[in-house]
Amino acid sequence: MFLQEELxxxxxxxxxxxxxxxxxxxxxxxxxxxxxxxxYRRKTVPIATLAHAVRALPGIDAVLTxxxxxxLWELPRDREADLVVTGDRNTVIGxxxxxxxxxxxxxHRLRSHGGAGERIVPFLVSHPLDDDYRxxxxxxxxxxxxVFDYAxxxxx
Numbered sequence: 155m156f157l158q159e160e161l162x163x164x165x166x167x168x169x170x171x172x173x174x175x176x177x178x179x180x181x182x183x184x185x186x187x188x189x190x191x192x193x194y195r196r197k198t199v200p201i202a203t204l205a206h207a208v209r210a211l212p213g214i215d216a217v218l219t220x221x222x223x224x225x226l227w228e229l230p231r232d233r234e235a236d237l238v239v240t241g242d243r244n245t246v247i248g249x250x251x252x253x254x255x256x257x258x259x260x261x262h263r264l265r266s267h268g269g270a271g272e273r274i275v276p277f278l279v280s281h282p283l284d285d286d287y288r289x290x291x292x293x294x295x296x297x298x299x300x301v302f303d304y305a306x307x308x309x310x
Contacts, residue, residue, distance in 0.1 A: 155211065155212075155213055155241070155245060155246070155247050155248070156247075156248050156249065156250050156251050157172045157191060157193065157208070157211075157239065157247050157248070157249065158170060158171065158172035158248075158249040158250050159249075159250050159251065160207075160211060161193070161204065161207065161208070164207055165197065165199045165203075165204070165207075166197065168196050168197060169195070169196060169197045169199055170193050170194060170195055170196060170197075170199075170204065171193075171194045171196055171249075172191050172192070172193050172194075172247075172248075172249040172250075173191065173192045173193075173194065173235065173249070174187065174188055174191050174247070174248055174249055175188070175190065175191075175192065187246035187247060187248040188241075188246060188247060189215070189240050189241040189242075189245065189246060189247065190238070190239075190240050190241075190247075191238075191239050191240075191247045191248075191249070192234070192235030192237070192238055192239075193208070193235055193236055193237040193238070193239060194235050194236055195236045195237075201219060201236055201237065204236070204237060205217045205219065205237055208237065208239055212245075213241050213242050213244065213245030213247075214239060214240075214241060214242065214245070215240045215241055215242040215243075215245075216238075216239070216240045217237055217238075217239050218237065218238045218239075219236070219237060219238075220234045220235065220236060220237075220238075222238075223235075223238035277296075277298070277300075277301040277304070279301075279304055279305050279308070279309055280309075281309040281310055282309065282310050283304065283308050283309060283310070284308055284309065284310050286308070287304055287307070287308030287309075290308075291304070
């Protein structure tokens with residue numbers, strides 16, 4: 155889905171700018187599309203109106219305001235967009251078709267990053283965990299960045 159095209163088509167050219175933080179050199183896998191995008195309002199369309207329009211689109215998993223995204227995902231509020239949007243397990247999101255050259259996929263399926271559907275990622279450490287870290291791993295939901303703490307501090 156090209157979200158910027160969808161929203162600018164509905165609310166007028168230049169109404170929003172969608173930023174895809176996934177853009178990196180590995181476009182063969184995901185065409186610089188992802189399951190997480192930021193939407194910046196450029197015209198006076200109310201945030202609630204934009205959020206409602208995005209929620210109505212197929213393939214959308216979550217639409218969060220700046221404050222909601224910052225609180226939920228521990229993001230710096232002062233650097234966050236007006237809206238944060240995530241796609242469902244089967245949807246990737248981009249800004250505009252012109253900004254995403256999908257020819258590099260060369261017939262391969264798209265894969266994505268950033269949505270809740272990709273949240274569960276196992277990690278392995280090369281040595282047994284100590285008792286404290288083993289108990290923590292069994293009692294809480296680990297996040298991908300916890301691997302650093304566990305690998306550096308949690309092994310016997």
